[in-house]
Amino acid sequence: MQKLTSPYKWGMVIDLDRCTGCGACVVACQAENNVGICEKQEIAEGRNMHWLRIERFWVGEYPDVRVRFLPVMCQQCQDAPCEPVCPVYASYHNPDGLNGQVYNRCVGTRYCGNNCPYAVRVFNFYPHEWPKPLDNQLSPDITVRTRGVMEKCSFCIQRIRRAKEEATLEGRIIRDGEVQPACAQTCPAEAMTFGNLADPASRAARLARSPRRFHLLEHLGTHPSVVYLKGGGREHV
Amino acid sequence: MSDPPGTTKSVSQTNDELLSSLRPPTLAWYLLAFFLGAVVACGLAAFTWQMMNGMYVTGKNRPVMWGFYITGFVFWVGLSHSGTMVSSILRLSRANWRRPILRAAEAMTVFCITVAGLFPLIHLGRNWTFFYMIPYPNQRGLWPNFRSPLLWDMTAITSYIIGSSLFLYLGMLPDLAIARDRSTGWRHKMYTFLAMGWRGSAREWSVYHKASTLMAALIIPVAVSVHSIVAWDFAVTVVPGWHSTIFPPYFVIGAILSGVAAVITLMIIIRKIFHLEEYLTPLHFDNMGKLLLVISLLWTYAYFVEVQITWYAHEPIEWEVFSYLSSRYTPQLLIMLVGNSLLPIIFLCFRKMRRSIGVMLLLSLWVNVAMFIERFLIIVPTLSHKNMPFAWGSYSPSLVEILVNLAALAGFALLFTLFAKFFPIMAISDVRELEVREAKVPMGRTRLPSIAGKE
Numbered sequence: 001m002q003k004l005t006s007p008y009k010w011g012m013v014i015d016l017d018r019c020t021g022c023g024a025c026v027v028a029c030q031a032e033n034n035v036g037i038c039e040k041q042e043i044a045e046g047r048n049m050h051w052l053r054i055e056r057f058w059v060g061e062y063p064d065v066r067v068r069f070l071p072v073m074c075q076q077c078q079d080a081p082c083e084p085v086c087p088v089y090a091s092y093h094n095p096d097g098l099n100g101q102v103y104n105r106c107v108g109t110r111y112c113g114n115n116c117p118y119a120v121r122v123f124n125f126y127p128h129e130w131p132k133p134l135d136n137q138l139s140p141d142i143t144v145r146t147r148g149v150m151e152k153c154s155f156c157i158q159r160i161r162r163a164k165e166e167a168t169l170e171g172r173i174i175r176d177g178e179v180q181p182a183c184a185q186t187c188p189a190e191a192m193t194f195g196n197l198a199d200p201a202s203r204a205a206r207l208a209r210s211p212r213r214f215h216l217l218e219h220l221g222t223h224p225s226v227v228y229l230k231g232g233g234r235e236h237v
Numbered sequence: 238m239s240d241p242p243g244t245t246k247s248v249s250q251t252n253d254e255l256l257s258s259l260r261p262p263t264l265a266w267y268l269l270a271f272f273l274g275a276v277v278a279c280g281l282a283a284f285t286w287q288m289m290n291g292m293y294v295t296g297k298n299r300p301v302m303w304g305f306y307i308t309g310f311v312f313w314v315g316l317s318h319s320g321t322m323v324s325s326i327l328r329l330s331r332a333n334w335r336r337p338i339l340r341a342a343e344a345m346t347v348f349c350i351t352v353a354g355l356f357p358l359i360h361l362g363r364n365w366t367f368f369y370m371i372p373y374p375n376q377r378g379l380w381p382n383f384r385s386p387l388l389w390d391m392t393a394i395t396s397y398i399i400g401s402s403l404f405l406y407l408g409m410l411p412d413l414a415i416a417r418d419r420s421t422g423w424r425h426k427m428y429t430f431l432a433m434g435w436r437g438s439a440r441e442w443s444v445y446h447k448a449s450t451l452m453a454a455l456i457i458p459v460a461v462s463v464h465s466i467v468a469w470d471f472a473v474t475v476v477p478g479w480h481s482t483i484f485p486p487y488f489v490i491g492a493i494l495s496g497v498a499a500v501i502t503l504m505i506i507i508r509k510i511f512h513l514e515e516y517l518t519p520l521h522f523d524n525m526g527k528l529l530l531v532i533s534l535l536w537t538y539a540y541f542v543e544v545q546i547t548w549y550a551h552e553p554i555e556w557e558v559f560s561y562l563s564s565r566y567t568p569q570l571l572i573m574l575v576g577n578s579l580l581p582i583i584f585l586c587f588r589k590m591r592r593s594i595g596v597m598l599l600l601s602l603w604v605n606v607a608m609f610i611e612r613f614l615i616i617v618p619t620l621s622h623k624n625m626p627f628a629w630g631s632y633s634p635s636l637v638e639i640l641v642n643l644a645a646l647a648g649f650a651l652l653f654t655l656f657a658k659f660f661p662i663m664a665i666s667d668v669r670e671l672e673v674r675e676a677k678v679p680m681g682r683t684r685l686p687s688i689a690g691k692e
Contacts (some may be wrong), residue, residue: 046298055627087387088369108362110302115474119628125293147291148362
């Protein structure tokens with residue numbers, strides 16, 4: 001069997017010292033990926049569909065209170081806990097190092113959601129509708145998910161696919177900065193940097209070597225592709 | 238019943254008594270079957286409602302993706318260990334007191350595992366695509382994922398359903414032949430078909446004895462593996478509170494605990510309904526009580542070890558799960574500890590208690606309530622407080638989930654009611670075998686113990 005290899009290993013670097021917690025990435029993600037629109041009740045029940053959430057933490061005691069933000073999306077783990085537990089391969093690893101999710105393969109055991117330490121997998125508890133004229137906003141590149149299936153951040157795989165097709169036509173590989181997911185594109189503070197970690201010269205790879213780097217829940221050994229940057233003498237801010 | 242002690246009752250009299258459950262159903266039986274059927278219908282309606290609308294009709298949410306359904310699943314798999322425990326282990330250890338209860342226990346195994354097997358299908362987000370999990374030939378050449386514990390589950394449960402059905406059927410063959418010889422009409426035809434031409438020749442008996450001993454030995458590893466695999470569903474994850482190496486043996490012990498308790502409950506019910514006081518004596522309850530005591534001690538040890546190691550390690554996320562469990566679910570935790578450890582250990586030490594039907598009924602029911610809570614406390618608090626504190630949540634079951642779980646209980650009872658009406662619920666040939674062995678044989682003017690007294 002031919003071994004599947006790829007010149008890409010997609011990753012993201014999020015600089016927490018830059019993040020202002022504005023939430024633009026959350027909105028961009030929702031708009032880009034046909035993420036279901038939730039009713040107020042749905043969110044109150046803890047069934048919101050956001051692929052990307054901004055965790056907010058208060059640090060310190062009044063009056064010296066600071067707030068810290070932590071954007072969390074699928075960490076695209078290299079040793080992902082969600083993958084081996086799926087009985088039907090709906091959750092799988094693709095050659096570019098992404099955790100793929102095949103919506104029409106998913107039977108909805110929700111085992112992956114339980115086993116994800118980052119709790120970033122969302123389940124379609126409700127059937128979702130896009131009332132007119134919101135349906136015009138639906139992206140034709142992405143499946144609209146039915147109720148009963150799991151979904152999660154894909155690093156905007158449709159954008160990666162498109163860039164790959166263009167690059168293949170021109171007989172080259174994707175250039176650094178040519179493709180980025182909606183969240184990174186939207187971030188006004190430029191806290192998110194997306195790129196090919198397999199290319200040591202890419203901006204993301206260079207940032208990922210920063211001494212400020214850390215992974216979420218590093219002790220679990222999931223080897224995430226999302227790198228966070230924090231500190232550098234300003235950790236009290 | 239007027240026989241002098243020490244003599245064997247006439248064959249037909251024993252058969253009559255033991256087959257009394259097969260007499261035409263009374264009004265009370267119809268009422269019971271109707272009531273149970275109605276509850277099952279409610280559960281089916283609830284399930285249909287869930288399938289038509291979506292999983293939002295359950296109480297599950299983002300961090301707590303499993304709830305009452307998986308609790309029910311683990312609980313019923315646990316109950317299904319009754320038959321294997323009582324029947325095979327006692328058969329292999331040649332405990333004669335097993336004989337009057339083994340059929341009920343074996344039937345219980347089959348029905349419990351059948352009910353349990355439905356839960357994973359009920360809890361799917363898209364139930365109608367359940368066959369994706371079966372390794373069937375398809376165009377894409379795609380296999381199910383053999384690394385997934387859910388697939389191991391399915392394999393183990395299918396094996397256990399097949400194995401325990403065969404075990405039940407094999408043990409029933411001679412009794413089906415007795416029923417065949419004493420029935421008429423369509424029942425006669427049914428028993429004729431099922432008895433597969435059993436005539437009771439010496440050769441048949443010898444093959445039968447070999448086969449049932451072999452079957453008893455083979456079914457034990459299957460039973461142990463089934464609940465170990467169910468435990469792996471939790472133990473192989475990276476979820477704090479689930480990822481624990483003690484889970485497989487701990488789950489097996491819990492399963493046997495609830496299984497033995499359920500057999501005791503069932504013995505009491507059968508004894509009462511079919512007036513089998515003569516066959517299910519306080520001696521049987523005494524022995525079952527001792528068994529329950531041992532298993533309860535084992536369970537207590539396993540639970541103590543699990544909590545104590547976590548407490549000693551004090552790994553922050555794991556300890557958070559336990560703290561949350563004990564603060565949010567304090568009453569449930571107490572009911573569980575009292576029912577699984579405290580009461581059985583205190584009461585079952587005394588012969589008087591073990592021989593009291595009332596005490597045994599209360600204890601056995603409480604153990605099973607406690608075991609359901611135990612399953613719940615393993616699944617839900619853990620998922621509520623996982624690694625990311627920002628994404629913590631909580632869970633309470635919805636009406637739909639409660640109805641489906643009640644329907645599972647009623648469905649099990651209904652299957653059992655039907656089984657008891659159409660099949661011999663007492664293992665006639667085993668009981669009679671014991672009677673013959675124990676009977677004294679006339680020898681001249683005296684009566685001497687039979688030489689066939691030993692197995």
